[in-house]
Amino acid sequence: MNFLANENFPLASVIKLREADHDVAAVVEDSPGATDPEVLARAHRECRIIMTFDRDYGELIYRRRLSAPPGLVYFRFIPKNPLEPAEYLLRLLCFEDISLKNKFTVVERDKVRQRPLRTDHLQQLQST
Numbered sequence: 001m002n003f004l005a006n007e008n009f010p011l012a013s014v015i016k017l018r019e020a021d022h023d024v025a026a027v028v029e030d031s032p033g034a035t036d037p038e039v040l041a042r043a044h045r046e047c048r049i050i051m052t053f054d055r056d057y058g059e060l061i062y063r064r065r066l067s068a069p070p071g072l073v074y075f076r077f078i079p080k081n082p083l084e085p086a087e088y089l090l091r092l093l094c095f096e097d098i099s100l101k102n103k104f105t106v107v108e109r110d111k112v113r114q115r116p117l118r119t120d121h122l123q124q125l126q127s128t
Helices: 011-019 036-047 059-061 085-092 122-126
Strands: 002-003 023-026 049-052 072-075 103-108 111-114
Touching: 002 011, 002 072, 011 023, 011 085, 023 122, 036 049, 059 072, 059 103, 072 085, 085 103
Parallel strands: 002 023, 002 049, 049 072, 072 103
Antiparallel strands: 103 111
């Protein structure tokens, strides 16, 4: 999968996901200080699923109606160590009934909730 790790996503987890053959761009590496709207626009443009610990993305996508990315995973817990987010995500990807595409996924240690993203950008996603 193609991911975009927000600046608050641990670099150790980025590396672990890359080692698992995922294409992961990291804001902390190539565009530190990028604003949330810039990260959203980049994810939309590059067809990447955002991974973040920042709760503001829901407001930006659903209330302010900024361009939605192909998917967003919001980790709603403080990691015990820098590898925990990657380990959690890799386990999550093993479940056949969970798809991250076109979903706003909220991950807590004991549950996962998903909500569809707006559909005004789906045509571009279906062509990739």
